[in-house]
Amino acid sequence: MTRQIRRLGIAFLVLYAILFLKLNQVQVFQAEALTDRPENTRVLQRDFNEPRGDIVSADGAVLATSEERRAALRYQRVYPDGELFAHITGFYSFSLGADGVERQYNDDLAGRTPALELNQLGAFLTAESSEGDVLLTVRKDVQTVARDALAGQEGSVVALDPRDGSILAMYSNPTFDPNVVSDNNTERASDAKVLFDAAEGAPLLAHAYRERYFPGSTFKVVTATAGLSDGSVTPQTPDYPVVTEYTPPLTTKSISNFGGSSCGGTLFAILAQSCNSSFSQMGVEQVGADDMVESAEAFGFNAKPPIDLPNPAESAFPTDFGAVVSRPEGVAPVNEDAPRLAQSSIGQNDVAATPLQMALVAAGVANGGEIMTPHVLKSVRARDGEVVRTYEPSAWRRAAEPSVAATMREAMVGVVTDGTATGMQITGQEVGAKTGTAQLGTEPATSHAWMIAFAGPPGEPPRVAVAVVVTNVSGASNQTGGRVAGPVARAVAEAALGVSE
Amino acid sequence: MTAPTATAPTDLVDSLATRRRTTELGLLVLAFIVVCGLYALASLGRNASLPANVGPFLAGVLTLLVIAHLVIRRFARAADGLLLPLAALLNGIGYVFIARLDDELAALQATWTAVGIAAFVVTLVVVRDIKVLQRYRYTFGLIGLALLMLPLLPGIGRNINGARIWVEIGPVSFQPGEFAKIALAVFFAGYLMENKELLGVATFKLGPFNIPDPRHFIPVLGAWGVALVVMIFERDLGSALLFFVLFVVMLWVATGRAAYLVAGSGLFALGAWFSWSRFDHVQTRVQIWLDPWVDPTGSGYQIVQAAYALAWGGTGGTGPGLGISGRIPFEETDFIFAIIGEELGLLGATAVLCAYLLMAGSGLRIAQRCTDGFMSLLSVGLTTLLAVQAFIIIAGVIRVLPLTGITLPFVSYGGSSLLANYVLLALLMRIADQAARRVAQPAVAP
Numbered sequence: 033m034t035r036q037i038r039r040l041g042i043a044f045l046v047l048y049a050i051l052f053l054k055l056n057q058v059q060v061f062q063a064e065a066l067t068d069r070p071e072n073t074r075v076l077q078r079d080f081n082e083p084r085g086d087i088v089s090a091d092g093a094v095l096a097t098s099e100e101r102r103a104a105l106r107y108q109r110v111y112p113d114g115e116l117f118a119h120i121t122g123f124y125s126f127s128l129g130a131d132g133v134e135r136q137y138n139d140d141l142a143g144r145t146p147a148l149e150l151n152q153l154g155a156f157l158t159a160e161s162s163e164g165d166v167l168l169t170v171r172k173d174v175q176t177v178a179r180d181a182l183a184g185q186e187g188s189v190v191a192l193d194p195r196d197g198s199i200l201a202m203y204s205n206p207t208f209d210p211n212v213v214s215d216n217n218t219e220r221a222s223d224a225k226v227l228f229d230a231a232e233g234a235p236l237l238a239h240a241y242r243e244r245y246f247p248g249s250t251f252k253v254v255t256a257t258a259g260l261s262d263g264s265v266t267p268q269t270p271d272y273p274v275v276t277e278y279t280p281p282l283t284t285k286s287i288s289n290f291g292g293s294s295c296g297g298t299l300f301a302i303l304a305q306s307c308n309s310s311f312s313q314m315g316v317e318q319v320g321a322d323d324m325v326e327s328a329e330a331f332g333f334n335a336k337p338p339i340d341l342p343n344p345a346e347s348a349f350p351t352d353f354g355a356v357v358s359r360p361e362g363v364a365p366v367n368e369d370a371p372r373l374a375q376s377s378i379g380q381n382d383v384a385a386t387p388l389q390m391a392l393v394a395a396g397v398a399n400g401g402e403i404m405t406p407h408v409l410k411s412v413r414a415r416d417g418e419v420v421r422t423y424e425p426s427a428w429r430r431a432a433e434p435s436v437a438a439t440m441r442e443a444m445v446g447v448v449t450d451g452t453a454t455g456m457q458i459t460g461q462e463v464g465a466k467t468g469t470a471q472l473g474t475e476p477a478t479s480h481a482w483m484i485a486f487a488g489p490p491g492e493p494p495r496v497a498v499a500v501v502v503t504n505v506s507g508a509s510n511q512t513g514g515r516v517a518g519p520v521a522r523a524v525a526e527a528a529l530g531v532s533e
Numbered sequence: 534m535t536a537p538t539a540t541a542p543t544d545l546v547d548s549l550a551t552r553r554r555t556t557e558l559g560l561l562v563l564a565f566i567v568v569c570g571l572y573a574l575a576s577l578g579r580n581a582s583l584p585a586n587v588g589p590f591l592a593g594v595l596t597l598l599v600i601a602h603l604v605i606r607r608f609a610r611a612a613d614g615l616l617l618p619l620a621a622l623l624n625g626i627g628y629v630f631i632a633r634l635d636d637e638l639a640a641l642q643a644t645w646t647a648v649g650i651a652a653f654v655v656t657l658v659v660v661r662d663i664k665v666l667q668r669y670r671y672t673f674g675l676i677g678l679a680l681l682m683l684p685l686l687p688g689i690g691r692n693i694n695g696a697r698i699w700v701e702i703g704p705v706s707f708q709p710g711e712f713a714k715i716a717l718a719v720f721f722a723g724y725l726m727e728n729k730e731l732l733g734v735a736t737f738k739l740g741p742f743n744i745p746d747p748r749h750f751i752p753v754l755g756a757w758g759v760a761l762v763v764m765i766f767e768r769d770l771g772s773a774l775l776f777f778v779l780f781v782v783m784l785w786v787a788t789g790r791a792a793y794l795v796a797g798s799g800l801f802a803l804g805a806w807f808s809w810s811r812f813d814h815v816q817t818r819v820q821i822w823l824d825p826w827v828d829p830t831g832s833g834y835q836i837v838q839a840a841y842a843l844a845w846g847g848t849g850g851t852g853p854g855l856g857i858s859g860r861i862p863f864e865e866t867d868f869i870f871a872i873i874g875e876e877l878g879l880l881g882a883t884a885v886l887c888a889y890l891l892m893a894g895s896g897l898r899i900a901q902r903c904t905d906g907f908m909s910l911l912s913v914g915l916t917t918l919l920a921v922q923a924f925i926i927i928a929g930v931i932r933v934l935p936l937t938g939i940t941l942p943f944v945s946y947g948g949s950s951l952l953a954n955y956v957l958l959a960l961l962m963r964i965a966d967q968a969a970r971r972v973a974q975p976a977v978a979p
Contacts, residue, residue: 033786033787033789033906034901035789036785036786036789037786037897037900037901037909037913038897038901040782040786040897040913040917041893041894041897044890044893044894044920044924045890047920047924048889048890048924050928050933051886051924051928051931051933052886054928054931054932054933055843055874055879055886055931056879058840058843058844058932059843059846059847059848059874059878059882060847060848060879062844063843063844063845063847066840066841066844067841067844067845069826069841071829071830071837074845074857077857078857081857
């Protein structure tokens with residue numbers, strides 16, 4: 033019997049070794065894959081039962097915080113300002129997931145970054161939890177002005193600091209109340225989402241960085257920069273003819289000026305008047321397809337801006353204008369699609385830009401040709417107040433050489449002192465701007481009203497760049513952009529500079 | 534085997550007994566510290582505060598352990614020193630996790646633990662000579678079968694969660710199967726010792742196998758068949774598997790004939806195939822075992838959630854009280870191992886595996902040291918019950934085998950299970966004590 037008993041012992045050993053091996057497989061080797069399975073809601077469940085840091089504005093307002101509840105899910109996310117910051121903070125919902133800063137900086141808010149965990153180790157004895165507060169560059173005062181100035185019109189406002197890319201305000205109307213979609217009651221949250229999805233104007237969509245529009249005449253800043261950069265345009269030459277329309281090669285369809293008016297002249301004059309005929313001619317005859325594409329992409333078109341928010345939209349400029357069909361003396365080569373290039377040069381046809389992108393165009397000119405990476409994060413702070421992470425500004429694109437940028441800056445200041453954007457003048461500040469009126473239809477006449485601008489104390493690098501679009505405005509004249517979007521842009525710039533009346 | 538129950542010299546027994554009791558006391562203190570630490574941590578993890586009843590809890594645990602230890606000193610002083618501390622550790626871990634999941638069940642489990650220790654004490658006090666059980670082997674056989682069939686009786690049998698393994702008499706409800714397994718182990722040990730020579734002799738040759746006289750098989754096959762039929766009607770697959778293994782292992786250990794293992798496996802395969810082809814619930818179990826993700830929110834839910842719990846725990850676990858509970862049906866009973874794996878991680882789960890393995894080792898060592906065949910075989914049977922039952926349920930939870938719901942000995946919530954396992958433990962201790970006292974002496978060998 034002794035032999036059998038010994039063998040039985042070995043058999044038990046083998047059986048338990050099998051259990052041990054299988055445990056290793058489940059708990060170690062397959063653990064991550066099992067935790068990541070879509071129907072496994074443990075990660076979510078944990079997150080809603082642990083404290084989460086606040087989202088705080090640059091001027092100290094709490095934009096999102098977690099309140100403890102006596103319920104199945106211990107923490108309810110609350111947004112004290114409701115709709116105001118919805119497109120920046122996003123939402124944090126058990127049933128709908130997360131968006132915006134809540135999603136982008138989830139690990140910091142939940143306290144799962146190495147820096148926060150290390151910090152918590154030090155605070156172990158004081159039983160501090162590791163969640164981090166996310167401090168934004170966004171200012172509540174500027175954001176509030178953006179909302180109030182938009183005054184219920186459909187549209188978007190983006191304001192940023194050209195020197196380091198800090199977003200100061202980013203607001204779109206219509207918007208939504210993140211408190212509702214973040215309700216821990218999954219039924220209420222889902223009902224709210226259905227309602228918002230059906231609502232006119234797509235309130236859940238952060239139009240400011242996820243929706244694209246025709247940039248219209250604001251794009252002329254890019255065309256002018258392209259001309260200056262490749263040397264085909266200077267402040268003195270060419271001197272465009274004063275005409276009512278321009279007919280590109282290979283077509284009989286002309287591009288006319290607003291209201292059939294006549295305009296022309298050198299760079300500063302045609303930018304100040306926003307002359308369609310001159311700029312479409314510049315795009316086709318001076319710059320040419322290749323340099324237009326190059327310059328547009330140098331400003332950030334055809335790429336997702338590296339903003340620290342989820343899923344930014346890519347602004348678009350056409351890259352293919354067909355084969356070169358002729359090389360006339362003294363002007364750029366003519367492509368098959370020259371008529372399309374003419375329209376693209378004034379921000380029509382297939383050109384599409386987010387309000388964020390157009391703010392970056394203004395910022396690039398203001399910052400000596402260098403576009404800084406746009407961002408909303410300033411720093412992450414542990415619960416004990418220690419800053420564990422600070423956003424390091426970095427350059428994203430070089431849109432133009434400093435000399436070209438300086439000329440463009442002068443030209444855009446000219447638009448404010450003596451052009452379509454005179455309404456943008458702010459006492460004691462140097463302001464440069466460009467208006468835009470992207471026509472949508474003629475019956476009835478509707479358009480997107482644009483204003484891009486930069487402002488700051490004279491002689492210093494501008495401190496704020498702004499882009500405003502008011503969408504689906506009735507009427508479409510040369511003045512629409514300045515009249516409708518201008519006051520909003522000015523109010524926001526004033527608030528950012530702290531010179532509001 | 535007949536001879537000499539020659540008793541070892543008293544001073545030898547004394548020194549052995551002293552050593553073993555000292556070891557036991559030390560290990561009990563260790564188990565006490567581990568369990569109390571876990572209890573405090575689980576409460577801290579869950580409520581961020583120490584449990585309100587921590588004082589009475591400490592006193593209660595200590596009292597029970599001290600009583601058990603003193604009774605062993607008095608009535609079985611030469612018994613093995615590992616078994617009680619291991620059982621106390623497992624029982625304590627089980628209690629901590631039950632308390633972490635459900636306060637009401639925890640109170641009941643505490644009562645059952647006290648009753649279990651009482652049963653342990655009574656068994657040690659009453660059963661002074663294990664050989665007495667051998668005399669009543671057929672009685673035990675009948676008791677075992679009767680207990681097994683009790684739930685099938687109309688009026689008192691209860692069908693709970695698809696298995697008809699409960700008996701309800703007045704206010705008391707229990708699972709007689711838990712006690713039947715001990716009775717049947719006693720019967721088998723006695724019967725096999727009586728007939729082991731006959732069962733070991735080949736009378737026929739069938740192919741490569743030597744088959745003993747079928748007459749000697751009848752009682753074994755009979756008990757086996759009845760047990761299986763009952764299991765099928767009670768839909769208690771886990772217990773059926775446990776009995777199967779118990780019978781085959783005891784038969785093989787007693788006779789040394791590997792043919793019994795082969796025949797047993799063959800019969801088992803036949804039985805498995807039969808029940809698979811005839812019963813939907815068996816097919817479902819196998820289906821879930823093969824791929825629970827076919828229906829992760831329906832039939833596969835329990836197994837899938839157990840896998841998620843284990844994966845969530847990883848190597849070190851979430852920490853006691855910090856896991857996400859409330860997701861696995863039967864997490865206090867059949868699936869408690871998944872919760873332990875989640876909160877104590879691979880390390881804690883492995884510690885539990887080691888505890889069972891050490892108990893099995895101790896049990897088999899007792900069997901080795903017995904000079905008496907019945908005692909030796911009974912320890913093998915009891916040890917097999919313990920080790921294989923733990924294996925079957927853990928294997929089911931972590932998807933090594935199809936899931937068959939039985940309790941995890943000493944850990945799962947359940948009065949019948951706890952009580953029966955403490956009786957089982959007391960019997961093993963009794964055998965160990967007697968074996969130590971009856972060490973055969975070469976000098977007086979016949």
